[in-house]
Amino acid sequence: MAELKPNVVVIGGGIAGMETAASLAEMGLSVLIVEREDKLGGQAAQWACMATDACAKCSACLIEDTIARVSDNANIQVLTHAELVGVERKDDVTTLQLQPSRGGVKERSGHVQWPLTEDVVVKTQAVVLATGFEPFDPKEHRLLSYGHLPEVVTTKDLDECLHEDALEKFLPEDDSLNRIAFVQCVGSRDRKLGREYCSQFCCKTSIRLVNRLKHLKPNLDITIYYIDLQIMGKEFRSFYQKTLKNVRFLQGVPAEVRPGSEVNHVKLVGTDPKTGLGMVEEYNRVVLAVGMMPDVRNARLVEMFGIETNEYGFFTPGETNGDGQPVAPGVYLAGACTGPADIQVSRLQAMAAVKRIALDLGYGALSEATGASQQAEV
Amino acid sequence: MDNSNVIRADKISETPLRDLLIHEAQWTADLDYCMSCGKCTSVCPLSGYTDMDPRKAIRLVILGEEQAVIDNDWIFQCTGCDRCSLACPMGVKMGSLITRARSLRPMDKKPGKAQLTCELHRDKGNNMQIETEEWLDTVDWMLEEAQEEVEDLEVPIDKQGAKYFATINSKLPQYHPDELQDIYKVFHFAKANWTMPSIWWEGTNYCMFSGDLASWENNLRKQVERVEELGCEVMAYTECGHGYFATVDGYRKFGIKPKFEVIHVVNLYARWIAEGRFKLDKTKNKEIVTLHDPCNAARKSVSNGYPDIMEDARYVMDHCCENWVEMWPNREYNICCSGGGGALISGFAKARMYYGNVKVEQIDRTGAELVCTPCVNCYDGIGDLAKDYERPWKPIHLWKLLANAIVLDDADDEE
Numbered sequence: 061m062a063e064l065k066p067n068v069v070v071i072g073g074g075i076a077g078m079e080t081a082a083s084l085a086e087m088g089l090s091v092l093i094v095e096r097e098d099k100l101g102g103q104a105a106q107w108a109c110m111a112t113d114a115c116a117k118c119s120a121c122l123i124e125d126t127i128a129r130v131s132d133n134a135n136i137q138v139l140t141h142a143e144l145v146g147v148e149r150k151d152d153v154t155t156l157q158l159q160p161s162r163g164g165v166k167e168r169s170g171h172v173q174w175p176l177t178e179d180v181v182v183k184t185q186a187v188v189l190a191t192g193f194e195p196f197d198p199k200e201h202r203l204l205s206y207g208h209l210p211e212v213v214t215t216k217d218l219d220e221c222l223h224e225d226a227l228e229k230f231l232p233e234d235d236s237l238n239r240i241a242f243v244q245c246v247g248s249r250d251r252k253l254g255r256e257y258c259s260q261f262c263c264k265t266s267i268r269l270v271n272r273l274k275h276l277k278p279n280l281d282i283t284i285y286y287i288d289l290q291i292m293g294k295e296f297r298s299f300y301q302k303t304l305k306n307v308r309f310l311q312g313v314p315a316e317v318r319p320g321s322e323v324n325h326v327k328l329v330g331t332d333p334k335t336g337l338g339m340v341e342e343y344n345r346v347v348l349a350v351g352m353m354p355d356v357r358n359a360r361l362v363e364m365f366g367i368e369t370n371e372y373g374f375f376t377p378g379e380t381n382g383d384g385q386p387v388a389p390g391v392y393l394a395g396a397c398t399g400p401a402d403i404q405v406s407r408l409q410a411m412a413a414v415k416r417i418a419l420d421l422g423y424g425a426l427s428e429a430t431g432a433s434q435q436a437e438v
Numbered sequence: 439m440d441n442s443n444v445i446r447a448d449k450i451s452e453t454p455l456r457d458l459l460i461h462e463a464q465w466t467a468d469l470d471y472c473m474s475c476g477k478c479t480s481v482c483p484l485s486g487y488t489d490m491d492p493r494k495a496i497r498l499v500i501l502g503e504e505q506a507v508i509d510n511d512w513i514f515q516c517t518g519c520d521r522c523s524l525a526c527p528m529g530v531k532m533g534s535l536i537t538r539a540r541s542l543r544p545m546d547k548k549p550g551k552a553q554l555t556c557e558l559h560r561d562k563g564n565n566m567q568i569e570t571e572e573w574l575d576t577v578d579w580m581l582e583e584a585q586e587e588v589e590d591l592e593v594p595i596d597k598q599g600a601k602y603f604a605t606i607n608s609k610l611p612q613y614h615p616d617e618l619q620d621i622y623k624v625f626h627f628a629k630a631n632w633t634m635p636s637i638w639w640e641g642t643n644y645c646m647f648s649g650d651l652a653s654w655e656n657n658l659r660k661q662v663e664r665v666e667e668l669g670c671e672v673m674a675y676t677e678c679g680h681g682y683f684a685t686v687d688g689y690r691k692f693g694i695k696p697k698f699e700v701i702h703v704v705n706l707y708a709r710w711i712a713e714g715r716f717k718l719d720k721t722k723n724k725e726i727v728t729l730h731d732p733c734n735a736a737r738k739s740v741s742n743g744y745p746d747i748m749e750d751a752r753y754v755m756d757h758c759c760e761n762w763v764e765m766w767p768n769r770e771y772n773i774c775c776s777g778g779g780g781a782l783i784s785g786f787a788k789a790r791m792y793y794g795n796v797k798v799e800q801i802d803r804t805g806a807e808l809v810c811t812p813c814v815n816c817y818d819g820i821g822d823l824a825k826d827y828e829r830p831w832k833p834i835h836l837w838k839l840l841a842n843a844i845v846l847d848d849a850d851d852e853e
Contacts, residue, residue, distance in 0.1 A: 203481065203525065203771055250527040251471060287475045312476025312493070315525035318796070319766075319803065329480040336494065338485025 064182045066092040066137065068417060069156060070190055071144060071361075074102020075403050076395025077190035078126040079410035080417075085135035087414075087423055092182060093130070093138045096161045100127050100138060102192050104403055108222035110268035112275035116299070118268050119403035142176040147187075147364040154390050156182040186390050186417050189361060189375060190410070193352040193396040196247025196255075203316040204246065204348060211326045211343070212317050214246075214350045215265050222269075227276055230345065237324055237344040238279050242266045243313050244286040248351030248400075255372060259351030261402040263290045266349045267300055270307045283308040283343075285330055317346050352400040365391050374399040384412030392417060455504040455542065459535055464691045467535050471528035472496045478522035478532060483773060483793030488512050492522040492532050499535065504542075513539045514549050515789040518647070518680075518779030519733040524741060524770060533738065536779075540649025550784035552648035560653040563660070564640040566608040576611040577618065577634055584619040588846060591626050593634050596668060600633035602706075603670035603698070605641030605661075607678045607814040620841035621676060624703075627844050628710040632674065638664040641676050642814075643684035647780025655692040658685060662696045676703045677835055679732030679813040680778065686744045701745070702735055704812050707840055708750035711757050717845040720760050727762040727839070728806035729755055730820060732813035733778055737770040746770075751812055754836060758843040765804045773797050775811065777819025794823045801831055812836040 068084055070077045073095035081091040099105070104123050110116035130136050139158065146157035158180045195216050198206040206212045213230065221230040231237055244266060248259040263286065270282045284307060291300055310330050318327040324344050332339045354373035362369055367387045368376045375397050377387060386392050392413040395406040417423075459467040478492035479485050490512035498507050507513065513536055522532040545553060555565045562568075568576075574595065581593050594600060604625070610617055625632045638661045645654035665673055673696075675682040682702050689696065710716060731737070731748055739746040748769045755762045767773065776794035797820075801809055811817045811833045820833040 203767060208766070245475065249473065249475070251529050252527055256528075285476075287473060312474075312479065314480035315477035315527075316481045316767075319799075329482075329485050331476055331479055331491070331493075337489065338479050338482070338487075338491055340486060 062178065062180045064092055064137070064180060066090040066182065066184055067421060068092075068186045068188065069094060069154075069182055069184045070188045072102065072190035072192055072395070072397070073097075073100040073130075073138065073140070074190060074192045074395060074406070075104050075123060075126060076192070076397075076401075076406040076410045077102070077188065078130050079407045080188050080190060080394050080413055081136050082126060082129040082133060083411065083414040084417060085133040086129075087418055089135065089418075089421070089423060091136045092184070093136060094142045094144060094156075094158060095138065095140045096143050098140050100130060100140070103195065106216070106220045106223055108219050108272070110272045112271050116268045116271060117295075122403055122407070139176045139180070142180075144361075144364070149389060152185065152390070154184050154187055156184065156187070158182060184390075185421055186386075186392060187365070188392045188394055188413055188417070189365070189367075189397055190394045191355050191358065191361065191397040193400070194355050196350040196353050198246050198348050198350055200253065201246065201315070204243070205317045205319075205326075206348060209317060209319060209326055211320075211324060212346045212348065214348045215242075215262065215269060216350060218269060218347050219265075222272060231277075232324070235279060238277070238281050239343045240270075240273065240280055240282045240345045240347065241328055241341075241343040242270065242282070242284040242347045242349060243328075244284065244349045245313055246348040246350050247353065249287065255351070255353065257372060257400065258290050259400040260290060260292075261400060262349040262351055264293070264296060264402070266347070267291065267296075267303050269347070271299075271303055274306050282306075283310055283330075283341075285310050285313045285328070287311070287313055352396055355397065358397065367391060370399070372399075384409075384414070384416035386416070386420070455508075455535075455538060456499055456502065459499065459538065465534050465538060467531040467533075468529050469496060469500060469535070472500065472526075472530050473528060475527065477525040477527060478530070481521040481525040483519070483521075483776075483796045484512075484515060484517075484789065487789055487792045488515065495535060495539075496530065496532075504539070507535075508539050508542045511549060511786070513543070514552075514779075514784045515781065515786045516779055517733075517774045517776065517781045517790075517793070519774035520738050520741070521733075521771075521773070524737055537646065537649055540647070541651050543649065545650070548648055549786070550780070552644050552780035552784055553650060555783060556643075556645035556648045556650045556653050559640055559642070559644060559657050563638050564608040565642060565644060566612045568608060568611055570636050573611060573639070574636060576615055580615055580618040581622065583616075584622050588623065588626065591622055593622055594632065595634050596636050597633035599669045600631050601671050602630050602632035602674040603665045603668060603672065604632055604634055604639070604674050604703075605676055605678070605681065606634070606639050607641045607676065607681060609814050609818070617835060617838065620835065620837040623841040623844060624707065624837055628706070628715045630706075630710075633668060633670065635664060635668070640681075641678045642681040643688070644780060644783075646680065646684040646688070647784075654684065654688055655694075658688045658692065658694055662694060665696065665698050671698055673698055673700045674703050674706055675700055677812045677814060677837060679734030679736075680815060683734035683738050683744070686739070687742060702747050704735070704747040704754065704836060705745060705750050707836070708753045711754060716840075716843075718757050718843045719845050720758050720843055722843050723759045723839050724761065725807045726805060727755070727759050727808040727810050727834070728765045728801065728804040729762065729768070730765070730775060730809050730811045730816055730833075731769055731772040732811065732816045733772065733774050735813065736772060740770050747812060751810075751836065754840060755810065758836075758839045759810075762810070763804050763806060765800050765806075767800075773800055775813075775816040775819030776823055777815045782815060782818055782822075790819075790822070791826050794819075794826070798823055798827045798829065802829070806831055808832055808834045810834055810836055810839060
């Protein structure tokens with residue numbers, strides 16, 4: 061059986077995992093990325109650039125940049141299609157058992173990677189969990205008719221159309237079809253589903269998306285239905301103020317999408333801000349801003365590493381509160397596996413983990429850099 | 439259940455609305471969870487008709503302006519369908535707010551006839567002030583007619599120790615006596631050991647609608663007494679959604695602990711079909727039928743933790759109808775018939791027809807000729823919509839579809 065001995069193992073090849081790996085590798089540590097899918101990038105790899113005439117600071121470009129940093133670095137090895145099945149910690153060394161994940165290798169892209177085809181044992185000093193999130197599946201809210209009415213899509217679906225440069229997949233090229241509604245907080249702030257939390261990125265995602273859409277198709281007539289806008293961040297408020305000139309914002313979110321009079325027409329009930337009365341309006345497309353959920357497989361990692369999740373199922377950084385401290389001996393966290401986080405927040409968390417690992421392993425400014433002492437061996 | 443949390447009906451009116459809806463165990467609406475998201479308003483068929491909506495009502499109560507809600511006729515135009523509570527992501531229970539607000543409207547200021555109906559039920563034992571003798575005459579008259587088809591059919595009156603105590607919505611003897619025959623047939627061919635009560639047989643409870651909590655409780659206790667005197671094991675609640683809900687929910691709200699079980703009759707049909715008690719021929723119901731889920735026996739039952747009829751109604755339809763189609767949305771997501779919450783008799787016909795629009799669109803999309811309504815009030819609600827919107831479809835009770843499908847030559851002895 062093959063055996064690897066990297067300094068650090070990163071579980072998950074999304075933005076948080078890649079940033080952790082690239083930064084550590086650039087400091088001279090050897091890093092192994094374990095990714096269960098067949099390529100790097102995670103959820104954000106399907107997100108489109110949101111630039112209009114100006115950059116919208118969506119950070120989508122950082123995915124490609126970081127993939128390049130990972131691919132170019134000889135200190136990093138990537139195992140795709142790999143699943144963690146066993147963990148043991150003894151004498152400051154963590155031993156991981158990896159298996160090819162079920163379902164077969166789907167494709168092999170140009171990135172440096174090695175689809176796992178046999179069982180592997182890995183011995184390492186530090187493990188970073190960067191397993192990310194799952195987008196909420198709005199089928200749970202049957203009245204929203206996602207999967208039932210073709211006019212209803214998610215922000216994820218729309219993002220993927222834009223990523224492929226295929227807007228016509230979202231909306232046929234017909235000038236009469238121009239009324240779009242965004243519905244915020246789908247799957248977030250929901251006590252009945254046990255997810256009272258705000259996903260924090262969806263308001264910004266929708267505001268960037270509507271600007272991008274108006275840029276591509278100026279005749280679009282767009283409404284955003286929201287509960288309250290969570291748009292923290294430098295400059296985002298002024299970005300919103302500019303958006304207000306082109307897009308209607310309505311307080312109050314519909315819970316039901318009703319079939320309309322014909323194909324490409326559906327109805328929503330909102331509240332008229334002038335009169336306070338309920339009003340029925342027709343739209344050609346409804347975009348559901350889906351929130352972040354913890355990965356269902358987190359429960360297994362909890363068991364394997366002896367760590368904790370919060371009531372929602374996200375890994376808890378514990379009392380250390382996200383400053384990169386280990387949550388168990390040799391175990392660190394980064395990114396949306398700890399709770400909703402966008403690309404920028406995920407990177408910040410990755411950097412905090414990097415700093416801590418470097419210190420704990422005796423690298424970095426406080427210790428004498430020794431370079432990659434233990435290159436990964438196969 | 440811990441009875442110390444139960445507020446007696448006569449004490450409820452002494453508690454401020456806001457406190458009651460936030461803190462009291464039996465009435466809590468979890469009002470303080472509201473984050474003003476507006477989902478309630480977006481699923482309300484009445485939205486846009488008037489200056490009040492569920493969200494606004496919640497905000498007003500929270501802000502101490504409860505009188506503005508109590509005085510607004512919107513609380514009586516509401517059909518109590520409770521889709522707002524279903525849509526609420528925070529678990530706020532609008533039903534409690536509406537019922538409670540109605541209870542605070544002075545008796546002489548309650549619109550329409552819901553309160554009058556409630557008082558007749560309280561004073562006469564049924565909504566239509568049908569005297570016992572008259573009631574038994576009707577039961578007998580319909581029995582004679584039914585016997586022309588099924589000779590050995592019997593209707594045991596006040597049979598001591600019968601297993602099933604049948605409730606009957608008083609609209610049947612008053613307006614649709616023929617339908618009693620369908621009920622007789624179902625019990626007969628199921629070989630059920632049942633009884634038709636001579637008093638306290640009413641299978642509705644308009645007091646829940648008018649917000650007369652004391653009479654609501656009184657009517658329940660009187661009926662419980664009667665069932666227990668006869669020693670029945672089961673109160674078979676025949677097709678009336680709100681009657682069923684007012685009973686099971688009322689028992690909980692008022693801390694009533696009967697010695698018998700309340701079972702919606704649709705659940706019994708399904709059980710009896712599964713046990714092979716009927717010989718059914720579904721080709722006898724050839725029309726295209728769609729199924730309307732009564733709010734009270736579907737959504738409101740399931741969301742309050744009571745047995746619902748959603749899956750059993752479908753099981754029965756599968757066995758009785760050759761062509762039946764679902765409408766969308768269905769089950770707990772279904773849209774009110776336009777007759778719920780006492781709306782049939784509250785005098786707001788225009789409001790009813792306004793929100794009936796959504797229901798009409800929904801039924802039209804199915805292409806059905808018949809709308810099965812396992813609820814006497816829904817039957818009238820759907821019937822009124824067909825009339826007002828000039829639609830060809832007609833309501834039909836599930837007992838009629840079931841009775842129609844029964845192959846008659848298979849009668850055996852009673853259980």
